[in-house]
Amino acid sequence: MDEGRLIIEMGMGNDLHGMDYTKAAKRAIEYAFRHSSLPIFGVTGMAHDRMRVQVTVGVQDPDAIDLDALRAVLPRGRAEVRAVNGGLNVEVNGETVVVAQAAVEAFLPQQEGWTLSDRTD
Template sequence: MSEQRMIIEMGMGNDMYGQDYTKAAARAIEDAIRHSGLPIFHALDLSHDDMRVQVTVGVQDPDAVDCAALARVLPRGRAEVRAVKGGLNVENPDTGDVIVIAAASVEAFLPRQTGWVLR
């Protein structure tokens, strides 16, 4: 059965001092999902297990992101996380410290539903 994207949220997160790409990505994901409510599940008597959650995080060093750890902490659905080149590193010229900034897209997909139409 094909899927239908029901929700897309965006978020931003950073790690000010540790240069930890996974921490910045986790904060971006948290920022995105904090803006979402999912009343559709109760309204249509659906299980959260029916939802596939696709997360894309953009950081300057995608290989430094622990995608499996991020997927394990998502609160609902079957999560997939991938890291891509994006985000931003900002260097403090006085100290050389780098602020890691991550951007995240969190998408929720459900099997196509019958009997109702999204408009």
């Protein structure tokens, strides 16, 4: 199926105490969400499950990420999550601060004959 990217947002998150890669990655994803809105679903009447959401999270230890926990924070769409090598580990006063980066992309199937509703909210 041909798809078109609807949106891409970037986010950064960290865990200051505890070296929890999943916590830092969740925060990065949530940060990306806070910078986007998809009103297209309201004006087209399209169901959210038509959207594929692809998340790529970069941390220093990708194997330490709980991918199921990250899928659970995605509120809409069919989620695909992967962890790759990236992010930062920063030593601060003898503690490791974990910094994660996330790219959240949303894709929709190619559309033909779109009709917008009269809704304006």
